[in-house]
Amino acid sequence: MTKKQYSEKKLEKFREVIITKMNSVATEVGSIQDGINTSKNPNGALSQDSIYSVHMADAGTDSHEREKSFLFMTREDKYYRNLTVALERIESKEFGTCVICGELIPEERMLEVPNANKCVACKTKDKLNSV
């Protein structure tokens, strides 16, 4: 069984896409963190203080929003880690190769699930075996 691999050129393209995704996740998470910090510190900037007072009337919604942000960040954090794994696999040239059958995992799937290490066929088989 010979393992198939994406060409250097393709891997380079994937790397670019992944780094772009990582940057946008970092920016999004950063702006949400800013938002959470602001609502936790109502005595910060004067303008933020007045915004906070308005929100106080609707405290329930506010904590709900915060919870939503938290869930979002947990998900983004996981996604970010997946991207890191993908980047490591590009470095070690394992990226895009199914660990079970050694076939190439389709490009569309790698863009959707950058840390995938099994092709859909093997993943499906894997699932059936584990049930």
Ligand SMILES: [Zn+2]
């Ligand atoms: Zn496979």
